[in-house]
Amino acid sequence: VYYITKATLKVANKQFTTLKNNYEMTLHAYSSIVPCDDSQGVPAVNCDFVPIAELENRDTDTIVDVIGVCKSADDVSRITTKTSREVSKRALQLIDTTGKVVTLTLWREEAEKFDGSVNPVVAVKGARLSDFGGRSVSALFSSTVMVNPDLPEAFSLRAWYDQGGYALDSQSLTETRSAGSGAKTNWKMLSEVKNEHLGHGEKADYFSCLATVLYTRKENCLYQACPTEDCNKKVIDQQNGMYRCEKCSREYPNFKYRLILNANLADFGDNQWVTCFQETAEALLGHSAETLGQLRDIDENAFDEVFQKANFTTHIFRNRVKLETYNDESRVKVTVMEVQPVDHREFSRRLLSNIRRLSS
Structure with a gap:
C-alpha cells in the first residue's frame, strides 16, 4: 500500500490497456511514492477469472485472469532470450472444475521460488494467452502471481480438488512435449x-x-557416449586411451555411459x-x-x-x-x-x- 502524490490522473485510453478501470495515473520524475502501513480496509485484488475450458474461445494474445490447482510442475530451466540474457522459467499444469488443464509459464524469480509439491492453488491476474502448442498462458512482468490466495474461488477449488478433483481424467489444452507437461492422462490397458x-x-x-x-x-x-553435455553420440575406442566422437569430430580421454x-x-x-x-x-x-x-x-x-x-x-x-x-x-x-x-x-x-x- 502506497501514498502517491504529484501524479496525473486522466480518463483511461481503452485502446492501450487491458484493465477495466475508467481512469489511469501517470507518474512523473517529481511524483512521490511513499509506503504506508497496511490496512484491513484495503480491498483485495479484483480478478475476473476465465474458466480454463473457455480459454479455447478467447483470442490469442488476450490478457486474462486465470486460477487453478497446480497438478504438476516442471523443474526450473534456463533459457537465453533474443537479447542474449539468461532467464529462469518453469511450466505448471493448472486444472479447474471444468476438468481442463492448461500450461502456465512462470519466469525469473517467480519460477525459481515456486513450490508445486503440495498442489497449491495458483491465480494469475494479467496473464497472456498464447496459441503455442494449443492453448497456454504465460505470466508477464506486469502480472500478479498469487499462490493459495485468500479468495473465494481459491477456497472452492481447494475443496473440489481434495474431494476428488485430483482423480479425474483431465484433458489438456496445451500439447505436451514431455510426459510431465500436463498432457491428457489418457489411461489405457x-x-x-x-x-x-x-x-x-x-x-x-x-x-x-x-x-x-x-x-x-x-x-x-x-x-x-560423448562426454560433452549436449552430445550423446556413441564414441569409438581408439585403443590408445582416447575416444572419438564422429559428431563432434574430436577425441576425448573419457566418456559417459548412456x-x-x-x-x-x-x-x-x-x-x-x-x-x-x-x-x-x-x-x-x-x-x-x-x-x-x-x-x-x-x-x-x-x-x-x-x-x-x-x-x-x-x-x-x-x-x-x-x-x-x-x-x-x-x-x-x-x-x-x-x-x-x-x-x-x-x-x-x-x-x-x-x-x-x-x-x-
Whole structure:
C-alpha cells in the first residue's frame, strides 16, 4: 500500500490497456511514492477469472485472469532470450472444475521460488494467452502471481480438488512435449493400445498405464557416449586411451555411459515391449547409467542382480506410441516418457471416481 502524490490522473485510453478501470495515473520524475502501513480496509485484488475450458474461445494474445490447482510442475530451466540474457522459467499444469488443464509459464524469480509439491492453488491476474502448442498462458512482468490466495474461488477449488478433483481424467489444452507437461492422462490397458491402433496417425499418441515389468533386457543396454553435455553420440575406442566422437569430430580421454533399455510390460490383459532411454531407464532400474557401467566392468553378478530386482515391479508408465518404418518394415514403437511409483491410495480413489461416474 502506497501514498502517491504529484501524479496525473486522466480518463483511461481503452485502446492501450487491458484493465477495466475508467481512469489511469501517470507518474512523473517529481511524483512521490511513499509506503504506508497496511490496512484491513484495503480491498483485495479484483480478478475476473476465465474458466480454463473457455480459454479455447478467447483470442490469442488476450490478457486474462486465470486460477487453478497446480497438478504438476516442471523443474526450473534456463533459457537465453533474443537479447542474449539468461532467464529462469518453469511450466505448471493448472486444472479447474471444468476438468481442463492448461500450461502456465512462470519466469525469473517467480519460477525459481515456486513450490508445486503440495498442489497449491495458483491465480494469475494479467496473464497472456498464447496459441503455442494449443492453448497456454504465460505470466508477464506486469502480472500478479498469487499462490493459495485468500479468495473465494481459491477456497472452492481447494475443496473440489481434495474431494476428488485430483482423480479425474483431465484433458489438456496445451500439447505436451514431455510426459510431465500436463498432457491428457489418457489411461489405457495394454490391449487397448493394440485394439485402438494407437500411434497409426500422423502424430504420435500418448497414454498412461499401470503395468508390471516382466523382463528387462540387459544385453546391449549400455553404450559409451560423448562426454560433452549436449552430445550423446556413441564414441569409438581408439585403443590408445582416447575416444572419438564422429559428431563432434574430436577425441576425448573419457566418456559417459548412456542407457537404452528394452523391457516387457504387462497388465492383466496383455503385454508390450517398450524402450526406456536414460532418465526413465535409470528410474526403472534404480541406478544411474554410470553406476551400472562400473558394475558391469567389475562385478557382473551385482550387475545382473539390478535387472533381476527390476523384474516384477509395478509402476505407472507414461508412454509415447508411434508407427515407425525401417527397411520397409512397419512396427509400432512404444517409448516410455516417464516412470512413477504407484500411489495406491490415489490410484484407488481414481478408480472409485470413475466407477461412480460410469454408474451415474
